[in-house]
Amino acid sequence: MKKTITLFILLLTSIFVKAQSTEDYIAEHVNHAQELMREHEIPASIILGVAIHESAAGKSKIARYLNNHFGVKGSNNSTEIRSAYRDYPTVDSSYNHFVSFLHSRSYFNILFEKYDQYDYKNWARGIQRGGYAHSRTWSAQVIALIKKYELYQYDERPDDYIEVVIPAVELERKAVVNSRKSRSSIVKKTSFYTIKKGDNLNKIAERIGTTSAALMKKNNLKSATLQPGQKIKL
CATH class of the missing domain: 3.10.350.10 (LysM domain)
Structure with missing residues (x-):
């Protein structure tokens, strides 16, 4: 009987995970992303874009079992999965820690002074330059998600806001300089x-x-x- 109930619960969970679209994920978490944006002046589009990318819009194992939506490594107390990623009591606390993590590292914290809450492209590139991810295409992937789902609409941009354009040559130079950095080296500090x-x-x-x-x-x-x-x- 217990096995039957367990299988039924797993089936319902599977159905729910498949049913939840990226749009559903955005609707569920946009309010908290905007709260963090207003408090810390980091684009809500960046918070949501990174979360969607790192958690597969909440469908990844670490998102479902550990409430980890930003791929942050660390210890956890889960008895359901074995993982090198840390756990959180709630999804919101994972979002909170992402912003706190950026504040706590000098090579990320400078972004808060350098860019405003509307400049999602430079935020994405800056986070990549700091070594947040192994992939050199990470920022391009996050930016693509922001554009695809029009996440910039949640950044409360002024009507007359003009995006800053960075020359491609400069972006490539910065990417090469920081290509040796990785997230694993960051989280251990x-x-x-x-x-x-x-x-x-x-x-x-x-x-x-x-x-x-x-x-x-x-x-x-x-x-x-x-x-x-x-x-x-x-």
Whole structure:
């Protein structure tokens, strides 16, 4: 009887996964992507485009079993699959951690100062230059997804916004310089976060998909009280 029920559940899950289209995925997650855009000034189209690319629009195993929609490696507590990718308590926490991850690396954090929330093409190319993915065509694939599903419509661009055009020669030169970098080398580095006024441990933990207790243990903190300017490991 238990086997029959299990097979039935697996069948329903399979049907649901097949039924969910990319458009369904976008509709489900666009609001949170826009919330992150308004808070951090990173294009919602980039957040959604990368998530669609890395998670196969929520259909990949790590998305379904680990709530991991950005291909971030790390430990997990899953008993359902064996994976080198980290798990998250919710899909939203995976989205939150993606933005937090970009902030925590100097070669990504500079993008927040260099590009605005409307310039999805340069954001995609900048993330690739930082070594987020092995493939040299990664940014082109993300940009293609953004165009195909018109994700730029969620970036709240002004009517008179004009896209910045980068010469192809310059793009190729930058791609060659950074081609040796890979995501695996990035995720192994310890990331740090500088405490700002108004921050608290619970809020930071929720944003990166972990718990305040885990952060305290990782940083050998005896108290959850934080001071502006203090650096903690994420």
